[in-house]
Amino acid sequence: xxxxxxxxxMLLGLPIILVAAWWFASAGSTSPFWPPxxxxxxxxxxxxxxxxxxxxxxxxxxxxxxxFALAVLVGIVAGTAIGLSPTLRALAEPVLEFFRxxxxxxxxxxxxxxxxxxxxxxxxxxxxxxxxxxxxxNTVEGVRGLEPVLGDTAKSYQLSRWRRLLFVVxxxxxxxxxTGARQALSIGVILMVISELFGANxxxxxxxxxxxxxxxxxxxxxxxxxxxxxxxLLAAIFKVVENRMLAWYVGQRQIERxx
Amino acid sequence: xxxxxxxSGRAAQTPAAPATxxxxxxxxxxxxxxxxGRPEVxxxxxxxxxxxxxxxxxxxxxxxxxxxxxxxSIAGLLDVTAxxxxxxxxxxxxxxxxxxxxxxxxxxxxxxxMTVRQNIExxxxxxxxxxxxxxxxxxxxxxxxxxxxxxxQHPWQLSGGMQQRVAIAxxxxxxxxxxxxxxxxxxxxxxxxxxxEDLVRSLWKHLGVTVLFVTHDIDEAxxxxxxxxxxxxxxxxxxxxxxxxLPAERDQLTTRSDRRFGELRGHVYELIQxxxxxxxxxxxxxxxxGF
Numbered sequence: 250x251x252x253x254x255x256x257x258x259m260l261l262g263l264p265i266i267l268v269a270a271w272w273f274a275s276a277g278s279t280s281p282f283w284p285p286x287x288x289x290x291x292x293x294x295x296x297x298x299x300x301x302x303x304x305x306x307x308x309x310x311x312x313x314x315x316x317f318a319l320a321v322l323v324g325i326v327a328g329t330a331i332g333l334s335p336t337l338r339a340l341a342e343p344v345l346e347f348f349r350x351x352x353x354x355x356x357x358x359x360x361x362x363x364x365x366x367x368x369x370x371x372x373x374x375x376x377x378x379x380x381x382x383x384x385x386x387n388t389v390e391g392v393r394g395l396e397p398v399l400g401d402t403a404k405s406y407q408l409s410r411w412r413r414l415l416f417v418v419x420x421x422x423x424x425x426x427x428t429g430a431r432q433a434l435s436i437g438v439i440l441m442v443i444s445e446l447f448g449a450n451x452x453x454x455x456x457x458x459x460x461x462x463x464x465x466x467x468x469x470x471x472x473x474x475x476x477x478x479x480x481x482l483l484a485a486i487f488k489v490v491e492n493r494m495l496a497w498y499v500g501q502r503q504i505e506r507x508x
Numbered sequence: 509x510x511x512x513x514x515x516s517g518r519a520a521q522t523p524a525a526p527a528t529x530x531x532x533x534x535x536x537x538x539x540x541x542x543x544x545g546r547p548e549v550x551x552x553x554x555x556x557x558x559x560x561x562x563x564x565x566x567x568x569x570x571x572x573x574x575x576x577x578x579x580x581s582i583a584g585l586l587d588v589t590a591x592x593x594x595x596x597x598x599x600x601x602x603x604x605x606x607x608x609x610x611x612x613x614x615x616x617x618x619x620x621x622m623t624v625r626q627n628i629e630x631x632x633x634x635x636x637x638x639x640x641x642x643x644x645x646x647x648x649x650x651x652x653x654x655x656x657x658x659x660x661q662h663p664w665q666l667s668g669g670m671q672q673r674v675a676i677a678x679x680x681x682x683x684x685x686x687x688x689x690x691x692x693x694x695x696x697x698x699x700x701x702x703x704x705e706d707l708v709r710s711l712w713k714h715l716g717v718t719v720l721f722v723t724h725d726i727d728e729a730x731x732x733x734x735x736x737x738x739x740x741x742x743x744x745x746x747x748x749x750x751x752x753x754l755p756a757e758r759d760q761l762t763t764r765s766d767r768r769f770g771e772l773r774g775h776v777y778e779l780i781q782x783x784x785x786x787x788x789x790x791x792x793x794x795x796x797x798g799f
Binding site: 398401405416421497500501 | 603605611613616619634
């Protein structure tokens with residue numbers, strides 16, 4: 250029970266302190282850009298009505314989900330192919346380094362030119378492209394870093410290509426793939442918002458920009474808080490999935506470290 | 509053994525030494541590492557030996573004698589430069605059917621994301637064995653190595669000795685025609701090692717599997733083997749093929765204090781010492797190699 254309390258305190262302690270600090274620091278504020286936290290919280294339920302959640306939040310999250318899923322799929326498939334083939338790797342490496350170095354937000358206007366400013370396609374492509382590189386590069390490293398004895402074992406038992414892929418290569422690379430996917434998820438959230446800043450009428454990012462432009466400052470703040478909460482929620486969901494799929498890895502690491 | 513003697517042996521139906529008696533046949537095996545930009549390294553100069561079906565043969569040699577190179581060549585994980593490795597009458601060009609390898613690095617040869625049962629099951633799935641039969645084979649193999657209760661655990665939850673027993677269980681469940689073991693007990697403690705040696709002896713005796721056991725430990729080689737193949741230093745040739753005429757029934761205490769064990773051990777020890785000094789029998793020159 251005490252450990253549970255301690256963990257709850259560790260988890261919530263700092264957020265509570267920060268919220269309290271914000272609350273008291275902003276309490277008497279008269280600045281229109283820096284409204285008191287109490288005003289922001291009052292505006293929250295009236296701003297994020299069911300109508301807005303369905304009309305703005307869900308489409309944004311759906312685009313994030315589709316873009317992220319595409320990046321995971323393409324990243325794992327391409328990363329595995331590149332990781333397994335030295336020829337492919339030699340060909341792809343300089344190109345990969347180039348694309349990785351290009352900051353994804355820069356691509357937004359270019360993609361919008363081809364895929365349209367207002368539709369879903371451009372935004373999904375933006376999110377997917379931004380999420381792709383960390384997953385792809387980590388998959389390549391994960392596949393390359395597979396324990397050679399495991400590869401020999403698979404070969405000496407004559408495991409077929411796809412069995413080797415499915416039961417040896419991919420599970421072996423999965424810790425790295427998850428590392429990449431975790432980085433990609435935070436990039437995805439950023440791109441979800443950025444892709445809506447340039448041209449969109451509905452969506453979480455678009456709503457925040459509209460609030461700002463119409464001087465609905467407390468509403469704008471609620472949008473930012475909502476974004477933060479969504480980030481926390483997504484990270485938590487990711488953690489649950491990771492803990493389930495990498496249970497073997499966590500357990501093995503703990504034993505190796507003698508914990 | 510040449511093709512002609514194999515054929516005549518089969519044609520004459522001689523029960524004493526039929527050609528199929530040979531499980532593994534090394535014919536003039538030579539291996540030179542030729543990495544571009546590096547000097548050539550001749551690892552194995554010439555090796556010729558045969559292992560009969562059901563035999564337990566140990567290979568020892570001084571460190572750096574190319575034991576691992578030899579094992580990887582036999583396992584089809586490495587191409588030989590000249591000569592050939594023949595398993596069950598078929599030349600080995602890649603990992604052959606009917607061979608299972610137990611590697612030294614037990615902790616790294618088991619799939620950590622699978623349970624013990626799944627580790628043993630994977631090669632059986634590949635063989636296309638139906639599920640019920642697979643389970644039966646797994647259970648039997650686990651029983652052989654006394655690990656029945658660890659079936660649902662992951663390898664990393666087990667001790668080193670237990671992990672190596674899982675690797676052995678996986679190999680015997682596969683029912684190979686030849687079982688290769690590459691210094692399998694080099695990384696476990698002395699007591700576990702003695703237990704595992706006895707396990708190999710007893711498995712070999714009642715499963716009738718052919719075993720090629722590579723080790724650097726002279727005592728282990730003499731204790732386990734029916735024959736001990738002693739390798740020279742690099743580039744490797746055969747120093748001597750020592751027959752171990754100890755009783756088939758062996759145990760750690762009596763066998764190791766047997767006078768004959770001491771003699772054999774001393775003999776192999778001396779061969780290794782000579783090999784280390786660079787003393788080696790004249791090797792037949794490999795054909796076609798430019799000297």
